[in-house]
Amino acid sequence: MSSDNPFRDLFAKAGIEGTTDDPDSLPDLDKNGDEIKEVVLGYERRGSGKVITTVRDIPAEKMDETLKFIKKTLGTGGSIDSDLLVIQGDRRAQLTRFFEKQGIRVRGDRE
Numbered sequence: 001m002s003s004d005n006p007f008r009d010l011f012a013k014a015g016i017e018g019t020t021d022d023p024d025s026l027p028d029l030d031k032n033g034d035e036i037k038e039v040v041l042g043y044e045r046r047g048s049g050k051v052i053t054t055v056r057d058i059p060a061e062k063m064d065e066t067l068k069f070i071k072k073t074l075g076t077g078g079s080i081d082s083d084l085l086v087i088q089g090d091r092r093a094q095l096t097r098f099f100e101k102q103g104i105r106v107r108g109d110r111e
Contacts (some may be wrong), residue, residue: 011110035059036102038107039056039106041108042055042109053087055085064080064086075092093110096110
């Protein structure tokens with residue numbers, strides 16, 4: 001996957017590692033295998049005009065760990081709102097590729 005970030009090569013040559021927009025290069029979320037079977041992605045435009053991506057059907061005991069992982073690896077903000085992970089921005093395509101790479105079925109708004 002090619003990157004639109006013109007600084008990625010510059011930082012790589014300098015030995016500086018940052019967040020990535022390439023879900024194919026992300027490490028595995030769940031080393032133990034199949035704890036998360038399926039997720040449902042959603043897309044909302046909030047009243048302020050800002051866009052969020054929601055992820056549901058993550059087991060309650062895995063929500064904190066999953067949110068922290070997504071925020072760090074995608075370089076975005078997010079929070080937990082009852083049974084949803086709320087990720088800032090339109091991250092549907094990235095999250096779809098990321099979860100499918102993990103062997104997790106993705107339903108809902110995929111792009």
